[in-house]
Each structure stands twice: as structure tokens, then as C-alpha cells.
Amino acid sequence: MLQAGAVPVRPGRAGSVDVLLITRSGGNGWGIPKGTLRTGEPGADAAAREVLEEAGAAGSIIGPALGDYRYTKAGVACSVQTFVMVVERVERDWAEARRRRRAWVTLPEALRLVEPRELRALMKLTGRHLSVHFALVGAK
Numbered sequence: 001m002l003q004a005g006a007v008p009v010r011p012g013r014a015g016s017v018d019v020l021l022i023t024r025s026g027g028n029g030w031g032i033p034k035g036t037l038r039t040g041e042p043g044a045d046a047a048a049r050e051v052l053e054e055a056g057a058a059g060s061i062i063g064p065a066l067g068d069y070r071y072t073k074a075g076v077a078c079s080v081q082t083f084v085m086v087v088e089r090v091e092r093d094w095a096e097a098r099r100r101r102r103a104w105v106t107l108p109e110a111l112r113l114v115e116p117r118e119l120r121a122l123m124k125l126t127g128r129h130l131s132v133h134f135a136l137v138g139a140k
Contacts (some may be wrong), residue, residue: 001036001073001076001077001078001079002036002037002078002079002081003034003035003036003037003046003078003079003080003081004034004035004037004043004044004046004047004050004080004081004082004083005032005033005034005035005047005050005080005081005082005083006032006033006034006047006048006050006051006061006082006083006084006085007019007032007066007082007083007084007085007122007123007126008020008032008033008051008055008057008059008085008087009084009085009086009087009107009126009130010086010087010104012106012107016106016107017106017107017126017127017130018104018105018106018107019032019104019105019106019107019110019123019126020051020055020057020087020090020102020103020104021102021103021104021105021110021113021114022054022055022100022101022102023100023101023102025099025100029113029114029115030103030110030113030114031114031115031119032082032114032119033047033050033051033053033054033055034047034050034054034080034082035049035050035053035054043065043081043083044061044065044083047061047081047082047083047085048061048085051085051087052091052094052095053094053095053096054094054095054096054100055094055100055102056090056091056092056093056094056095056096056097056102057085057087057089057090057091057094057102058087058088058089058091059085059086059087059088059089060085060086060088061083061084061085062083062084062085062086062129062130063083063084063129065081065082065083066082066083066084066122066123066125066126066129067081067082067122067125068080068081068082069082069116069118069119069121069122070116070118071116071118071119080119082119082122084126084129084130086130107123107126107127110123111123111124
């Protein structure tokens, strides 16, 4: 099953990066917003939609996808195209507020909390991805 997700980020202290994590739908463990693509929907659009629905945050998807990671849900193999979103707004109430918790954590803490290992590997690229983005934005 093809899915899209995003690593929602904001600038942290002293040039660091904070990541907005959500509890998984089962309530145990932390992950990133992700979900199934609708027919004809681009991956970046689906990722932005999922961040709004699952974490109540909106912003800009930057650059191309970091890559894909795989996991199994209820016996179904899923492949998640993963993007980075710079969060610009966080809602007080959101679609899945009663089903999920959310928390801003540092990137190193996020790397300790999320599963699977393939997702952690992609998240390690987030800092470099943002450095390139901010260098390009600053150059304009």
C-alpha cells in the first residue's frame, strides 16, 4: 500500500531542529503523520493533508521526498514516501485530537522515540535537508 508522510519541523534553540511527533493510532509509541494517498493525489499533498488531520499542524513541504520507508500494518506491507514540512501553524483542536497526542521534541530525541529503523534513517537526513533549504531561501 502506498502512503505519504511528513516529518513536521520548526527551528529549535541554538540552530537545532524540533520535530512534532504524534502517538501511533494504537496509542503506544511515537511516529510521524502518514496515510494512504487518494487517487491521483501527489505525495507531497497527501503528506501535508495527513499532518493537518493527525497532528493539527499546517505548513510548507520543502524539497523532494527524503525517501521511502516500509512497515507492515495488519499484515499489509506499506511503503511511505516521506517529506519534510516546516510548520507554520498549529491548531488547538484538530481532526484526530481525541485519538492522538502530539509533542514537540528535539531531533535527537525524535530519533530515539520513533520506529521503524528505516524511518529513523530518513529523519537523520532532515537536518541536512533543512540546511540546504534555508541556505537557498537565504540566498534569495
